[in-house]
Amino acid sequence: MNIFSGIVVYVMIWWLVLFCTLPFGVKTIDAPKSGEMPGAPVKHGLKKKVLVTSVISLAIWFVAYELIKSDWLSYRVIASHMNM
Numbered sequence: 001m002n003i004f005s006g007i008v009v010y011v012m013i014w015w016l017v018l019f020c021t022l023p024f025g026v027k028t029i030d031a032p033k034s035g036e037m038p039g040a041p042v043k044h045g046l047k048k049k050v051l052v053t054s055v056i057s058l059a060i061w062f063v064a065y066e067l068i069k070s071d072w073l074s075y076r077v078i079a080s081h082m083n084m
Contacts, residue, residue, distance in 0.1 A: 001068050009064060014057040021049050021056070 001009070026041045067073045 001065060006065065010057060010061045013060050014053060017057045018053045021053050
């Protein structure tokens with residue numbers, strides 16, 4: 001995997017993990033005022049979620065990188081075992 005592919009894979013993993021972590025720790029407004037959405041968070045904690053997302057994404061990316069780098073998950077190896 002070259003550097004560009006590695007960055008693309010990391011960004012894709014990062015966005016997926018971000019969308020998975022966004023709902024955690026959200027407390028909604030108990031009595032919304034006029035013009036406020038009832039599902040709007042009181043404190044979103046986005047900085048903490050971005051940090052947690054980056055750490056989790058780095059761990060997942062490292063596992064994905066090792067799988068791609070190894071021959072354990074290689075199309076060429078699988079195809080050679082199938083006598084293609």
